[in-house]
Amino acid sequence: MSQELLYWQALNRAMDHEMAADDSVFTLGEDVGLYGGSYRVTEGLYAKYGEWRVRDTPISENGFTGLGVGAALVGMRPVVEIMTINFMLLALDSIVNGAAKIPLMSGGRLKVPLVVRVPGGIARQLAAQHAQRLEHTLMNVPGLRIAVPSTPQDAYWQLRQAIASDDPIILLEHELLYFTKGPVDFAAEAPPMHRAIVRRQGRDVTIVSYSRHAVLAQDAASELAKEGIEAAVIDLRSLKPVDWDTCAASVEKTHRLLVVEEDCRFAGAGAEISAALTERCFYSLDAPVQRLAGLDIPTPYNGALEAASIPQIADIVAAARQLCQAASESKAA
Amino acid sequence: MSQELLYWQALNRAMDHEMAADDSVFTLGEDVGLYGGSYRVTEGLYAKYGEWRVRDTPISENGFTGLGVGAALVGMRPVVEIMTINFMLLALDSIVNGAAKIPLMSGGRLKVPLVVRVPGGIARQLAAQHAQRLEHTLMNVPGLRIAVPSTPQDAYWQLRQAIASDDPIILLEHELLYFTKGPVDFAAEAPPMHRAIVRRQGRDVTIVSYSRHAVLAQDAASELAKEGIEAAVIDLRSLKPVDWDTCAASVEKTHRLLVVEEDCRFAGAGAEISAALTERCFYSLDAPVQRLAGLDIPTPYNGALEAASIPQIADIVAAARQLCQAASESKAA
Amino acid sequence: MERETLHRMLRDMLLCRAFEERAAEEYSKGNIVGFLHLYPGEEAVAAGVINAAGPSDYIVSNYREHGHALVRGTPAREVMAELFGKATGMSRGMGGSMHMFDPERRFMGGYAIVGQTCPIAVGIAYAVAMRGLPEVVICFLGDGAVNQGTFHESLNMASLWRLPVLFVCENNHYAIGTEIHRHSAVPEVFKRVAAYNIPAEKIDGMDVLKVHEATKHALERIRRGGGPQFIECETYRYRGHSMADPGTYRPAVELKAYQSWDPIAAAIRDVEFKYPTPEELAEVGSDNVKLFVDHLIDGEHLAAADVEEMKQDVQKIVDDAVQFALQSAKPTMDSAMDYLNHAHRHEVLM
Amino acid sequence: MERETLHRMLRDMLLCRAFEERAAEEYSKGNIVGFLHLYPGEEAVAAGVINAAGPSDYIVSNYREHGHALVRGTPAREVMAELFGKATGMSRGMGGSMHMFDPERRFMGGYAIVGQTCPIAVGIAYAVAMRGLPEVVICFLGDGAVNQGTFHESLNMASLWRLPVLFVCENNHYAIGTEIHRHSAVPEVFKRVAAYNIPAEKIDGMDVLKVHEATKHALERIRRGGGPQFIECETYRYRGHSMADPGTYRPAVELKAYQSWDPIAAAIRDVEFKYPTPEELAEVGSDNVKLFVDHLIDGEHLAAADVEEMKQDVQKIVDDAVQFALQSAKPTMDSAMDYLNHAHRHEVLM
Ligand SMILES: Cc1ncc(C[n+]2csc(CCOP(=O)(O)OP(=O)(O)O)c2C)c(N)n1
Numbered sequence A, B: 001m002s003q004e005l006l007y008w009q010a011l012n013r014a015m016d017h018e019m020a021a022d023d024s025v026f027t028l029g030e031d032v033g034l035y036g037g038s039y040r041v042t043e044g045l046y047a048k049y050g051e052w053r054v055r056d057t058p059i060s061e062n063g064f065t066g067l068g069v070g071a072a073l074v075g076m077r078p079v080v081e082i083m084t085i086n087f088m089l090l091a092l093d094s095i096v097n098g099a100a101k102i103p104l105m106s107g108g109r110l111k112v113p114l115v116v117r118v119p120g121g122i123a124r125q126l127a128a129q130h131a132q133r134l135e136h137t138l139m140n141v142p143g144l145r146i147a148v149p150s151t152p153q154d155a156y157w158q159l160r161q162a163i164a165s166d167d168p169i170i171l172l173e174h175e176l177l178y179f180t181k182g183p184v185d186f187a188a189e190a191p192p193m194h195r196a197i198v199r200r201q202g203r204d205v206t207i208v209s210y211s212r213h214a215v216l217a218q219d220a221a222s223e224l225a226k227e228g229i230e231a232a233v234i235d236l237r238s239l240k241p242v243d244w245d246t247c248a249a250s251v252e253k254t255h256r257l258l259v260v261e262e263d264c265r266f267a268g269a270g271a272e273i274s275a276a277l278t279e280r281c282f283y284s285l286d287a288p289v290q291r292l293a294g295l296d297i298p299t300p301y302n303g304a305l306e307a308a309s310i311p312q313i314a315d316i317v318a319a320a321r322q323l324c325q326a327a328s329e330s331k332a333a
Numbered sequence C, D: 001m002e003r004e005t006l007h008r009m010l011r012d013m014l015l016c017r018a019f020e021e022r023a024a025e026e027y028s029k030g031n032i033v034g035f036l037h038l039y040p041g042e043e044a045v046a047a048g049v050i051n052a053a054g055p056s057d058y059i060v061s062n063y064r065e066h067g068h069a070l071v072r073g074t075p076a077r078e079v080m081a082e083l084f085g086k087a088t089g090m091s092r093g094m095g096g097s098m099h100m101f102d103p104e105r106r107f108m109g110g111y112a113i114v115g116q117t118c119p120i121a122v123g124i125a126y127a128v129a130m131r132g133l134p135e136v137v138i139c140f141l142g143d144g145a146v147n148q149g150t151f152h153e154s155l156n157m158a159s160l161w162r163l164p165v166l167f168v169c170e171n172n173h174y175a176i177g178t179e180i181h182r183h184s185a186v187p188e189v190f191k192r193v194a195a196y197n198i199p200a201e202k203i204d205g206m207d208v209l210k211v212h213e214a215t216k217h218a219l220e221r222i223r224r225g226g227g228p229q230f231i232e233c234e235t236y237r238y239r240g241h242s243m244a245d246p247g248t249y250r251p252a253v254e255l256k257a258y259q260s261w262d263p264i265a266a267a268i269r270d271v272e273f274k275y276p277t278p279e280e281l282a283e284v285g286s287d288n289v290k291l292f293v294d295h296l297i298d299g300e301h302l303a304a305a306d307v308e309e310m311k312q313d314v315q316k317i318v319d320d321a322v323q324f325a326l327q328s329a330k331p332t333m334d335s336a337m338d339y340l341n342h343a344h345r346h347e348v349l350m
C-alpha cells in the first residue's frame, strides 16, 4: 500500500490530491509555478492546474500573504508558499494582524482557511539571514496553529489536514528534510493533526523534539541504547497546540525530560515545552528538565561553526546520559 | 535632587539630555516632530533640534526602521519610534534580519548603535490589532537587547543607557505607564541597564514580573502582606539579557516562584523565565513555578473581556496565595 | 440620476453625520472607549462610492469605517452596539470601532493596520477573478496608506493579473498630524499610481455627485475586463484624527476653508496651528452635506422641508441605535473563545 | 576618458569574470558551500558604476556582490577567503557569499533579503545629509527587488528629504526563474520611479562606457544638491540564479542573444525552456567583456597582447586568492561570540 517517497514528493502529492479534489484550493508564492518551486514541492502543478491556481508572485511577501488572507475570507483555500522562513519576517503583519486575528475580531463571522507553507531551519551554510527559525515567534500568536512534520508520511498527512482545516495554519518544513525518504501510504487514516507520536518507547529518559531534530533524537536514542539507556523519543509534530498528554504520560514513566530543539535556546520553543511540562509533572521529575537548543547567536557562515551552533546527535547522547546520571545521583543523595 | 515626573516626561528629558550632549543622536518616526509624538515623548524636541534631528516619517515602518539601521552603521545614534508595537510586525525584517545580525555577519566590522522605542501592551479597549505584546518574538532574536522600564526613573535611565550603548536595543514602553508619576533624579548614578531590582523583599514567595505588571505585583504584595504572606517582588527591568542571579537568589530564599506577565501564556516571556529558573533552582523549589499570564486570545474590544484577558491584582494575590498553600501542603504530605 | 438615488445619498450622508456626532458624545460619556476615528467631512465619499456598487460587490475598509458600513446598509443599531462593545454589535463586541464586519452585506472589515486593506482587497479580487465572477472589490485607503509598502505590492499584483478591484483613496491631506506634502514625495496620489499601469483619476471628494459618477464609470470599466482602477477623492476631515487627537496641528483657517468650500490657499500652511473653537465651527459656511442639500433644493429634487424631515428621521435612527446599544447584553468570555475557535469546532485536533 | 580609467575598468571586468568562474569551480569541489550567486554577464555594471564613485562614497549591495567588492578594491584574497568561510575573509568567515563587508572601503555589505539594500542605503544617505557632507551612497538592487514594499518606502523617503543616494537597478530580467514581465506590471523599471519624483534613466548595462558616463553625471547631479537619482542598467546573467539553480527556465536562444549582443526578440518567450550546453556557450559571440575589449582594441587604447597579459594577471590574482583562502585558518566559536558582542565589550550589562 505504501510507497517510498522523498519528503518534497510527499508534499507534492498532498498538494496535487487536494487541488484535484477541491477547486477552491490554489497556491501562490515566488517561483512556485513555471520554475516548479525552490524545493520542488509544487513541481508539475503549474502545467496541470494553470496559472490561476499556481500563481508565481513578485517578491512581495506581505502583499501576497495578505492576498491569501483576503482570498480565504471568501471561501478559497489558499496555500501560500513563503520561499523560506527568513522572508516571513516581512509577511508577519498579514499573518499575525490579519489571519490570526480576523476570526475573533469579526465576532466569529469570518473564517480564514489559509495555509502558509515555509521551508526553514538551519540547512548548509546559508548564513545568518538564511538560517533561522521563527518557531517561537509564531507559537506566541493566539489564533494560529503550527504543524512541523518530520517524515514524508506526516508531511503528506499534515499538509492535507491543514488545507482541509478552516483555521489559519503554518506548516514549517525543514530544508534538510526535503530530500529524506520514507514510506507514504496515501490511503491510511491520518492521526489527528496535532497529536504527538512516540517514535520510540523508553524507560530512562524522555526526549521531546520536533522536525529534523526529532529524527536526530531517534538516532541518538539508538546510540544510547547501546549504553543501556532506554530513551523514549516523542516527535511533537505540532507546536501549536502541543499534545501535552502524550508528553506527560512518558515523563511520568521516565521521570526525566530532555527537550531538544534547533531554535535558539533563549525564549525558544523549548522554553514553553520545559515550563509547561514542569508545571504538570513537577512531582514526577527526578531532575530539572534539560533543554538542548541552538546557541543564542545569528548563524555563522563557516560550516564548522554552523554545526556547532545547533545540537548534533552526539550532543543529544551526552545530554541524555548526563541527565540520567544527575538524576540518579540526586536520588541516591 | 529628584523631581516628580510622569513616565513620558522622564523619557522626554532623557531624549533631550542625550540629544544635547551628542549631535549624532537623532530621532525619527510617525508624528514625532511637529505633532510632538503620540505619547508626547518627543514633545518640544522638533522646535529645539530641527527637522533633521527630529524627523517625521511617512507610514513606512520597515523603511524608516531600516533607515535607522543604515544611519547607525556610519556612526549615528538613531532613536526610531515605532508608533506602537503592533506596527513593529511590519518592521521586523529591519530589526531581526538587519540590526540584530549585522554585527556578527560583518565579522565584527560594523556596529549598530540603534534604539527602537515602542509603546505597547494592553491599554484601554484598543482591540486585537492595537493590543498585543511581542516580547517573546523579540526575546528569541540573538543580537538584540530589550529593556522594559516600569518607573519614570528607570525610563529615564534606561533610555539614556540605550542611546549610549553601541548595541541595537529595543525599549518597550507600556502605554498605561506614560501617565504614571514617580521621582526622577537626573544626577543619581544608574544601575546597570539589565540589572533586575528587588522592589520588595519577601520570605514566602517570589513574584517576578516586568513593565506594568511589576507595578501591579507590588500592589498585590501589599494585599498579600495583610494576609501574612510576605511576597518578594522582582522587577526584571530587562528581558534580554535577564538578570538570573537576582531572581535565583530570591527563589532560593522563598522556595516558591510566581511569574507574572501580560504576554500571552503560551510561549510568552514567562516560559523562558519559568524554564530557566526551574533549571537553576529546581532543588530549592517547594512547588512548580507558576505562570500567571495573558489568555491565549487576540484581545477582545469589550472592556470587561479585555480586563479578564490579562492578570489583574486580585489574580496575582490569588495565585500567590494558592502557590503558598499548595507548597506547604505538598511539604507537609 | 434617479431621484431615488439622490435621496438615498443625501439620507446616507445625513445619517453618517448624525451618527458620528452622536458617537463623539457617547465617547465623552464613556460609553465608547478606545480609538474612535470619526468621518465628518468625508461623507460624500462613502455615499457616492458605495451607492454606485451592486449588492454582490465587496467593500474593504480601514478604521474610519462607520460611515462605510452605514451606507452599505448595516443597521445603525449594530454599528452603535459594536462601538459600545455589546454582543449585538456587528462584530459581537469583539472588534469595536476599528474592526467592523458584515459579511452578509459583503462588508469585509474594518482593518486598523494602515495599508492592510490593500492586500486583503486584492485577495478577494483574486478569488473573484479565479471564479470568473462579475463582482468588484472596493478598497478604501487613506493618503497616508499610500506610503506603506503593502500598497505598492498590492497595486503591482492587482495590475499584473488584472484583478477586479477599485481602489478609493480618501485623501484628507493628513496622516494623523502629518500633512501630505510632508509624507509623500509626490503629493498627487493618483500620479503615483502610474507606476502600476492602473488608470487613475483625481476627483472632488466633497461633491457626492462627482464621486458617484466616477465610481460608476470605474466599476463599469472593471466589469468590462479593464482591470483595476484607482480614484483619488480629495476630501477633508473636520475633526481630529481620532477622539484622542485635538487636531491642533491644523490651522483653523484651513479647516474653515474646506468647510466653506474654498480651495485651500498655499499660504495657510504657515499660519499658526490652532484647532477651531466651537464658535468658529458654528460660523463656518457650507460643507459637503450643505453643498449637496443646496444642489438638491436648487434643482427642485427636494424641498427644504423634506430635508428637515430626513434629518429628523436619521436622528431617530441614531437615538434608537444608542438605546439599543445601551440595552444590549455584553458578550461573555465563552463567546469570545467560541469566536476564536469557531472555525475548528468540528475538527479533531488531538 | 582617461586611458587609466579604461584600463582599470577592463581589468576589473576581467577580474570579476575570472574570479566568479573560479568560485563556481571551487563550489563544485566543495570548498565553497551555501548559496553562491555569480555575476558573469553583469560585470559592466559594477565596473562602470563603482569606478565613477569617489573613495568617500558608500556602496550598499545585495547577495550578488563579489564583483562589487572586487571593483571597490577589496583584495581578491579577502573575498575568496570569505567564500571559503575563513577567518581571513572580509567578514571573518561569518558572512559568506551573501554578506561581505569592507567598511574601510565604505563597502557597507552584502544583504540577502531582497529589497533590504534600499532602506540601509537611504539611512546612510540620511546621515550624510544631516552632516552636510559631499558623499553619495550607491545602492544596488535587482529588478525583482523593485516589487518589495521596502523599495517603495525607501524611494519616497529619499526623494522627500532629497537624500544623496544613487539607486542602481541591475535589471537582468529575472527574479530567479520569474521573468520581469511576469513580476512587474510596468516592466520598464525606470518608469516606475516617476512615482517618487526621482530622475531616472535606462541605460545599456552591457556597455561599460555608457554605465560609467551615466553614473558620473548622476553623481554630479547629486553632489550639486539634485537629490536622489536612479539608473536602470539593462543586463543579463549568463548563469543560473545561484549555483543551486540550473537556469532551465530560460531559453538557450535568449541567453545567446544577450551574449552575442543582439536585442532579444519578443518571440523567444515561447521557445522551449532549456539551459544552454557548454558547447552552445562556447560558440556564442561577444559578451559585455568582449564588447569592451573590441572597443579598446579598435580605438587603439590597448593591444590584443595587453589584453592577454591582463587576463594572465587577473588569473594569477585569482589563483593566489584561492591559495590564500585554502591556507587560511578557520574562525573559532570564541571569535564568533566576540563579533556578536563586540559592540558592548566595555559596557556593564548587569
Ligand atoms: C502600519 C500602521 N502604522 C501606523 C498606524 C497609526 N495610524 C493610524 S491612522 C494613521 C494615519 C493614517 O492616515 P491616512 O492613511 O491618511 O488615513 P486617515 O486617518 O487620514 O483617514 C496612523 C499613522 C497604524 N494604524 N498602522
Ligand SMILES: Cc1ncc(C[n+]2csc(CCOP(=O)(O)OP(=O)(O)O)c2C)c(N)n1
Pocket: A030, A059, A061, A083, A087, A090, D064, D112, D113, D114, D115, D141, D142, D143, D144, D145, D146, D170, D172, D174, D175, D176, D241
Ligand atoms: C525578501 C526575499 N524574498 C525572497 C528571497 C529569495 N530570493 C533571493 S534572490 C531572489 C530574486 C531576486 O531577483 P532580482 O532582484 O532581480 O536580483 P537578481 O538575483 O536577478 O540579481 C529571490 C526571490 C530573498 N532573498 N528575499
Ligand SMILES: [Mg+2]
Pocket: C142, C143, C144, C170, C171, C172, C173, C174, C175, C176
Ligand atoms: Mg489621511
Ligand SMILES: [Mg+2]
Pocket: D142, D143, D144, D170, D171, D172, D173, D174, D175, D176
Ligand atoms: Mg534580476
